[in-house]
Amino acid sequence: MRHPVLKHMRVRDYLRSLVTHELAVGDAIPSERLLCERFGVSRMTVRQAVDALVVDGLLERVQGRGTFVAPTKMDLEVRLSSFGEEMRRRGMEPSSRVLVAEEVPASPEIADVLELLPGELVFYLDRVRYADGETMAVEQTWLPSRLAPGLFEGGAPDSIYGELRRRGLDPDWGEDTVSATEVDAQDAELLGVPTGRAVLRLTRRTFAGEIACTYSRSSYRADRYVLWVPLRAPRRVLTPREDAERMSDDGAQTETPRVGDEGRAMKTSGSGHS
Amino acid sequence: MKDQAANVLAALGGVANIIEIEPCTTGLRSEVRDPSLVDVPALRAAGAHGVMISGHVVQVVVGPSVDTLATDLEELM
Numbered sequence: 001m002r003h004p005v006l007k008h009m010r011v012r013d014y015l016r017s018l019v020t021h022e023l024a025v026g027d028a029i030p031s032e033r034l035l036c037e038r039f040g041v042s043r044m045t046v047r048q049a050v051d052a053l054v055v056d057g058l059l060e061r062v063q064g065r066g067t068f069v070a071p072t073k074m075d076l077e078v079r080l081s082s083f084g085e086e087m088r089r090r091g092m093e094p095s096s097r098v099l100v101a102e103e104v105p106a107s108p109e110i111a112d113v114l115e116l117l118p119g120e121l122v123f124y125l126d127r128v129r130y131a132d133g134e135t136m137a138v139e140q141t142w143l144p145s146r147l148a149p150g151l152f153e154g155g156a157p158d159s160i161y162g163e164l165r166r167r168g169l170d171p172d173w174g175e176d177t178v179s180a181t182e183v184d185a186q187d188a189e190l191l192g193v194p195t196g197r198a199v200l201r202l203t204r205r206t207f208a209g210e211i212a213c214t215y216s217r218s219s220y221r222a223d224r225y226v227l228w229v230p231l232r233a234p235r236r237v238l239t240p241r242e243d244a245e246r247m248s249d250d251g252a253q254t255e256t257p258r259v260g261d262e263g264r265a266m267k268t269s270g271s272g273h274s
Numbered sequence: 275m276k277d278q279a280a281n282v283l284a285a286l287g288g289v290a291n292i293i294e295i296e297p298c299t300t301g302l303r304s305e306v307r308d309p310s311l312v313d314v315p316a317l318r319a320a321g322a323h324g325v326m327i328s329g330h331v332v333q334v335v336v337g338p339s340v341d342t343l344a345t346d347l348e349e350l351m
Binding site: 209241 | 290292294295296298321323324347351
């Protein structure tokens with residue numbers, strides 16, 4: 001049983017090094033027959049090796065045409081910059097197709113996240129986002145009308161952040177939630193991918209100081225993006241001081257060990273961070 | 275600012291209800307003994323831009339001012 005495993009891994013490693021060192025994005029990999037001959041293995045073994053690299057995202061199969069080196073995915077660092085800024089930073093030309101640009105009363109949900117009263121007017125923008133002409137994401141954005149009166153006069157703006165900055169509002173913090181889902185039929189058509197493909201769903205709120213500026217929901221093509229998240233150890237936790245006092249003169253007292261004990265355990269582990 | 279810390283602490287059910295509070299990038303992640311003592315409207319009134327409660331964990335979104343808030347909270351705890 002050892003041999004087939006080793007053979008499959010040899011083929012896989014060979015292909016991996018081809019992709020890394022010799023082939024370019026979009027190049028075809030050697031045919032199954034060629035790989036079978038070269039390694040003296042069965043088609044099954046070759047397919048197993050190729051499958052693994054398809055799953056890894058290094059290769060992609062195109063129905064009826066063959067297997068090719070997949071486009072490299074972009075690392076999407078969740079940070080507060082606009083789609084256009086992110087694409088330009090990568091040397092790509094951003095563009096958008098505007099599907100909807102209108103001023104509407106805020107639904108209760110939108111009002112809540114933008115800290116408005118339901119029915120207050122918001123600008124709503126629904127766009128398909130491209131980089132170098134390739135679909136990247138679909139994005140719906142809402143922002144309070146009173147922050148940017150006349151935003152849509154003369155058509156939908158290229159950059160919402162740009163328009164806000166022009167009006168003295170510079171979004172400087174925010175929050176994202178990210179989830180993975182299968183793309184629905186409507187977004188699939190807009191993104192030009194088959195229904196059911198994986199997408200990254202991002203919802204984002206941005207603030208300029210204490211003012212909620214924008215709320216957006218986007219679906220990013222999972223075949224074009226990986227999410228990159230910088231990490232940092234948690235900061236020292238704060239615990240009630242009286243807890244510490246209780247702990248020091250605790251001794252063998254008959255305090256019922258309930259939630260309080262959990263609290264002390266947390267404290268001990270927490271203070272280790274500092 | 276000090277007021278904000280006091281209001282946040284009160285809305286979380288007071289010091290006695292706090293197991294721990296962890297200052298994060300844009301908010302506080304706090305663990306409380308009794309989540310039913312947490313007053314969400316009062317947290318919003320104290321300047322929170324969002325409150326998420328999951329079990330005993332209460333996340334309070336406040337923005338970058340979290341640093342000052344955490345310092346003030348530490349004094350009050």
